[in-house]
Amino acid sequence: MPIRRLPERAQHDRADLYAVLDAMWVATLSVAVGEVAQSVPILYGRDGDSIVLHGSTGAGTLRLLAAGRPATVCVSTIDGFVYAESLFDSSANYRSAVVTGPVEVLSGAAADAALLALSERIMPGRAAEVRPSTRKELAATVVLRLPILEGSYTVKVRDGGTGETPTTDDTWTGVLPVHTVFGTPVPEVDGIPVPASIHARLATGR
Amino acid sequence: MPIRRLPERAQHDRADLYAVLDAMWVATLSVAVGEVAQSVPILYGRDGDSIVLHGSTGAGTLRLLAAGRPATVCVSTIDGFVYAESLFDSSANYRSAVVTGPVEVLSGAAADAALLALSERIMPGRAAEVRPSTRKELAATVVLRLPILEGSYTVKVRDGGTGETPTTDDTWTGVLPVHTVFGTPVPEVDGIPVPASIHARLATGR
Numbered sequence: 001m002p003i004r005r006l007p008e009r010a011q012h013d014r015a016d017l018y019a020v021l022d023a024m025w026v027a028t029l030s031v032a033v034g035e036v037a038q039s040v041p042i043l044y045g046r047d048g049d050s051i052v053l054h055g056s057t058g059a060g061t062l063r064l065l066a067a068g069r070p071a072t073v074c075v076s077t078i079d080g081f082v083y084a085e086s087l088f089d090s091s092a093n094y095r096s097a098v099v100t101g102p103v104e105v106l107s108g109a110a111a112d113a114a115l116l117a118l119s120e121r122i123m124p125g126r127a128a129e130v131r132p133s134t135r136k137e138l139a140a141t142v143v144l145r146l147p148i149l150e151g152s153y154t155v156k157v158r159d160g161g162t163g164e165t166p167t168t169d170d171t172w173t174g175v176l177p178v179h180t181v182f183g184t185p186v187p188e189v190d191g192i193p194v195p196a197s198i199h200a201r202l203a204t205g206r
Numbered sequence: 207m208p209i210r211r212l213p214e215r216a217q218h219d220r221a222d223l224y225a226v227l228d229a230m231w232v233a234t235l236s237v238a239v240g241e242v243a244q245s246v247p248i249l250y251g252r253d254g255d256s257i258v259l260h261g262s263t264g265a266g267t268l269r270l271l272a273a274g275r276p277a278t279v280c281v282s283t284i285d286g287f288v289y290a291e292s293l294f295d296s297s298a299n300y301r302s303a304v305v306t307g308p309v310e311v312l313s314g315a316a317a318d319a320a321l322l323a324l325s326e327r328i329m330p331g332r333a334a335e336v337r338p339s340t341r342k343e344l345a346a347t348v349v350l351r352l353p354i355l356e357g358s359y360t361v362k363v364r365d366g367g368t369g370e371t372p373t374t375d376d377t378w379t380g381v382l383p384v385h386t387v388f389g390t391p392v393p394e395v396d397g398i399p400v401p402a403s404i405h406a407r408l409a410t411g412r
Contacts, residue, residue, distance in 0.1 A: 025284055025298070026282050026283075026284050026298070026300065028234035028236070028245060028280045028282065030234070030236040030243035030245050030278065030280070031243055032238035032239070032240065032241055032242055032243045033238070034238070035238055035275070035276060036238055036276045036278065036306060037236035037237055037238045037243035037244075037245070037276075037278040037306075038243070038278065039234060039236050039243070039245075039278045039280035039304050040280070040302075040304070041280060041282030041300065041302040043298060069241070070241060070242045070243075072236065072242065072243040072244065072245045074234045074236070074245035074246070074247060076232050076234065076247030077232075078231055078232050080389075081328070081329060083329065083332065083401075083404070084336075085336060085337070086336050086337055086339065086343070087321075087325050087329070087332065087333060087336060087339055088339050088340075088343035088346075088347075090329060090332070090336075092231070092232070092249060092328075094232065094247065096246075096247040098245050098246070100242060100243075115293075119293050122287070122298075123287060123289065123293070123296060126289065126293065126296070127293060129377065129378075130290075130291060130292050130293060130296075130377060131291070131292055133292065133293055133294050134294075137292070137294040140294075141294075161392070161394050162394060166394065166395050169395070169398070170398065171335065171336060171398070172335075172393060172395075172398045172399065172400060172401045172404075173393070173394045173395065173398075174391055174392050174393040174394045174395075175391070175392045176388055176389070176391050176392075176404055176407065177388065177389030177390070177391075177392065178386060178387070178388060178389070179386070179387050179388075179389055180384060180385070180386055180387075181384070181385050181386075181387055182382055182383065182384060182385075183286075183382070183383030183384070183385055184383070185380055185381070185382050185383075186367075186380050186381045186382075186383065187378060187379070187380040188367050188368060188372065188379045188380045189372050189375070189378075189379065189380075192375070192376065192377070192378045192379075193378065194378060195289075195378045198289070198378070198382055201382065
C-alpha cells in the first residue's frame, strides 16, 4: 500500500496544486538541519501564488527559515481506503502536495495582508466578526511567504477504485471513503448566537 | 494561530505518543538532502515500539533511509478550530507527533511480520479476508522499521476551549470540532456482502 507506487498519479498542474492546498489547513513544515530533517506541523494558507506561514517570533524552525534555510511544506489527506483482492494491490485514495523553496519574511502592510489571507483560509469570515489585531499582537507574529515557483512543487492525487478485474466472486473489493467533517459548534458562553462565519463553514464543509 | 505557540502543549509520555500515532494513517516522511528537506506522504503503522514504513523498492526517499540517512516522521490532525475573541488568540485543537532516527531495513520473517502489523493498522482485519501475499509481492516491497527511542520523539496535543474569560457579551467564542469519518463503502462488484473488516471499521470509526 505505498501511496507513491504509481507514478502516473503525479500531476504538475498549478490548478490541481491549488485545489489540494486549499482543501487542507495543516501542513508539515520541514527544514534540513545538518543530517536530519526537522519537522513541525503548522497551519498554513494559500494567498495567490504563495503559501503563507506564521508563528511566534520565538519559534525555532521559523527562525531557521527566516535565516534563509529552504522550507519544505507537505500536505496530505486520505480520501479512502481501496480494498483490492490482495494486500499488495490494496491502496489508499489521497491528495498530497509538496512545495519547496526559500521563504520571504514579510513586514508592515504586506505582513498584515498575508496574515489576513491566512486567517480567511483557516477561519473564513472570522476576521470581520472580531476586533482587529493590535500592533503588539502583529509584532509578536512572524509572517513568512513561500512563493510557489515552477518546478518547486509536486502534487499527487489517487482517486477511484482498484483498477483491477475481479478474479474471484467472493472477495469484496471497493473503496471505503474517508471524509473530514465539522461537528456541532461548542459555545463557551450560552445565549450568543453561532456566528455567520461558522454557519457558512457548516454549509460548505470548508 | 500558530499551533506551536504554547510550549505546555508538549507531552513526553510514550502512551500519549502511541495514542496519537495509532489515531492516524498517513505521515510526512522527511530526510535531509543537502540543504533541503525532502518530504513525501506515506502510510505508516506502529508495531510495538517501532514505526513501520513500506514502499516500492524503487522509491527514492526509502532508498536514502535504507542507506543510513535519518528519517523524520511527522503526523498531525486538526480536532477543532478554537474561536476566540481575537484572531491572535484563536487557535486549533490538534494532535501531533514527530519521531526521528535511523531506520532498519527488515528482511525475511521480520519483514513479513512488520508488513502484517502495518496492514492491521491501515486495513484492520483485511489480511484474514484475502489471499496471502506472494513471495514476488513481498520481494518488491521495502519494509523499514523506525525504532521509537527515548529522546527521539515529541508529541503535542491541544484540547479544550479558548482558555479565556469573555470580555464582551456579543462575540461568540467556542470550538468548531473537526472529525474524520468513514463514508458508505462503494463496492466494485454487486452482490458480494461488505466484509467483516469494514463493518468493524464502521462500528469503531478506526
